[in-house]
Amino acid sequence: MNQAQQKKMIGIDLGGTSIKFGLISPEGKILRKVKRKTPSTKNFEEILKLIVGEVEKILRDNRLTKEEIHGVGIGFPGVANGNGDVVFANNLYWENKPLQKSLEKELSLRVKVGNDASLAGFGEFHFGAMKNTRNALLLTLGTGLGAGVIINGKVFHGSHYLGTEIGHMIVGENFYNCNCGNNGCLETFASATALVKYATYLLDAGETSSLKKTLEKQQKPVTPQQIIDAARRHDEVAEKALKRFIHYLAIGLSNLINIFDPEVIALGGGLSESGDVFLEELRRLTKTHTYVKEQNPTKIVIAELKNDAGILGSAMFLLED
Numbered sequence: 031m032n033q034a035q036q037k038k039m040i041g042i043d044l045g046g047t048s049i050k051f052g053l054i055s056p057e058g059k060i061l062r063k064v065k066r067k068t069p070s071t072k073n074f075e076e077i078l079k080l081i082v083g084e085v086e087k088i089l090r091d092n093r094l095t096k097e098e099i100h101g102v103g104i105g106f107p108g109v110a111n112g113n114g115d116v117v118f119a120n121n122l123y124w125e126n127k128p129l130q131k132s133l134e135k136e137l138s139l140r141v142k143v144g145n146d147a148s149l150a151g152f153g154e155f156h157f158g159a160m161k162n163t164r165n166a167l168l169l170t171l172g173t174g175l176g177a178g179v180i181i182n183g184k185v186f187h188g189s190h191y192l193g194t195e196i197g198h199m200i201v202g203e204n205f206y207n208c209n210c211g212n213n214g215c216l217e218t219f220a221s222a223t224a225l226v227k228y229a230t231y232l233l234d235a236g237e238t239s240s241l242k243k244t245l246e247k248q249q250k251p252v253t254p255q256q257i258i259d260a261a262r263r264h265d266e267v268a269e270k271a272l273k274r275f276i277h278y279l280a281i282g283l284s285n286l287i288n289i290f291d292p293e294v295i296a297l298g299g300g301l302s303e304s305g306d307v308f309l310e311e312l313r314r315l316t317k318t319h320t321y322v323k324e325q326n327p328t329k330i331v332i333a334e335l336k337n338d339a340g341i342l343g344s345a346m347f348l349l350e351d
């Protein structure tokens with residue numbers, strides 16, 4: 031270990047609804063965790079101020095000087111360039127924001143900025159489901175479909191920091207447009223949003239389902255969890271929606287396996303917590319689509335670190351040069 035690797039780090043997972051902070055030991059132990067609500071204005075300066083205040087507080091509370099800290103790693107939901115500027119972040123309504131430079135200036139600490147799913151993947155690579163691999167992928171199945179790609183032990187960003195947008199890989203024609211403006215993106219088939227939209231579509235088409243009662247009672251769309259629960263009870267609409275989700279996710283996974291030949295693909299995000307209802311079928315279907323079929327050694331597993339992947343990966347990102 032060099033000197034930098036013996037210092038504690040701060041990892042931040044900046045999201046549209048919450049900002050998570052972690053004080054991380056050089057061995058990857060979470061020494062302290064703080065969660066704050068993301069200001070509803072999503073105003074850049076306001077969020078910057080909150081982050082600076084919280085980092086200063088963590089240092090104070092733990093009697094740490096800035097010299098004793100290796101820096102601050104931060105993952106956010108969007109595209110950054112190689113200089114740590116936010117090119118855009120849709121959930122935060124940000125465009126061209128100098129996140130890294132502003133934080134460095136305010137904190138007088140080293141700061142490194144990256145995409146949240148990429149850094150969550152780096153967390154799983156160091157401490158979770160992708161440990162002891164060289165090439166591995168994390169897909170986060172949430173509102174959208176995010177991805178972290180690790181190649182040769184490093185976070186892969188692409189040549190212009192525009193890569194690994196696996197959620198926007200086009201795999202078919204959908205009945206609604208993706209929020210990127212295209213039609214047929216993987217995340218419009220294989221995300222929590224897609225699952226809800228398709229179940230709603232079937233309900234609107236008049237298909238019989240126990241979810242109809244749920245829908246009438248709550249007067250708002252059914253939740254992904256309600257669909258999963260209904261599928262467990264063999265509700266036809268829920269099963270159809272889940273089957274479609276698995277079908278397209280398997281296409282996505284087999285494409286990724288054909289391109290990257292990773293050791294592991296880990297599935298994270300809210301939907302992965304219900305992995306027991308779809309993992310086996312997903313593995314089976316994926317194998318039928320991959321180029322090398324039965325003998326394909328890529329493991330498809332559920333991610334392990336849950337909400338801690340982001341803060342751990344963001345911190346470890348500081349050690350990667």
Ligand SMILES: [Zn+2]
Binds near residue numbers: 198208210211212215
């Ligand atoms: Zn898209």
